Amino acid sequence: MARSVFVLTGAGISAESGLGTFRDKDGQGIWARFDPMKLATPEAFARDPDNVLAFYDLRRRNLLNAKPNAAHQALARLEQALAKRGGHLTLVTQNIDDLHERAVSRRVIHMHGELLKARCQHCGSVRLWPEDLSPSDVCPDCGRAGGLRPHVVWFGEMPLFMDDIDRALRKADLFVAIGTSGAVYPAAGFVAEARAHGLRTCEINLEAADNADLFDERRYGPASQTAPAWVEEFLGALP
Template identity: 50%
Template sequence: MSAESGVPTFRGEDGLWEGHHIEMVASPEGFARDPELVHRFYNLRRAALNTVEPNAGHLALAQLEREWHGRFLLVTQNVDDLHERAGSEKLIHMHGELRKARCECCGAVFSWSKDLASGTRCRACGEVGGMRPHIVWFGEFPFELEAIMNALKSADIFLCIGTSGVVYPAAGFARQAAERASCHLIEMNIERTEISRHFHEHIVGPVSVELPKLVQRLLSA
């Protein structure tokens, strides 16, 4: 979704995240082993958000939320803040947010735009050494799964945009939505995916081009 805005997708074809093995920068074990490496990795990602803007796809989803007459929920695996900056409000970041930090000592979560380090002190409890990026790492549970599952149970339209279809539990959402006979499933991507078989409709192309057209079609139906 955000790749067309210039946000890196992190994981390359070689399985590395910006040159690092996943377990080094995206796991609790990696953080325990080398917290400064993990902090540097996410500090760079957080700073990079200052150089990008929402694209037409982000703006189209914000328009859909504003003008849709029924219930609406946007669930994203992205950890950037481009949806918010485009105007989206009914939003769940299931994999966390770069511009938030969390204290592992007391559980407090803060909006965060600066760098983090091992010596960063928690604003709530005052402890040093417990602050970490508010990101869901491998081996951790995504946020707000119950709310997501409840939305899937009542969805009449399920739109899946740009996901690889290989990272669970998100990759299983299409199958769950398909269990609801009245739900119409639409997949939008630059190619077919592992979960394409679950969808009634496939739209292939760049999201900044195709999503505004789809939103106009949905709103005029």
């Protein structure tokens, strides 16, 4: 029985908390309604910072009103239960929300950054920033204005903590993807890496992801139902 579990979460785990997915097969995701090249690239921010910041201000306000759902809470239980049995959960999320933390998951790797933080392009400092951002805001660390941006990974930028993620994949016994589209790399490639390392793989999703054929086990339905059911079954099988 796996004692070291690697879980990758995507926008589908937060959808039932009122946070929209970026891509779905019905064409209703965020990037179907907004042009990411105008809102989620370094070039867009340099060209029109007011518009980019306004978009993220709206998303930040939406996040502050959201609450973790049963899927987030189930993963927090999984982390605690594994720790009590001498095991370990690596929780990597593509989401920029903080719902895993609010569900009391202790160690979360945000490979795409965090919406409630701001990063200064002048000095590189990262600060908690739950308020709106403006081009006139001054960095508390270097005192310069015009450089504060959301601490999120935009198109064309490298995801964060990739070395940590690679090491965790190599040490895991089981790979589980929850609420991911299987369309965004490098995260979509993790399942192939997991298989190459000999890990068993499990997909938990509303519907089959683009890379569903790479999973040994597949469970479909709303994350708030499928994820807790899987966690309870998994924990029930532990010695």
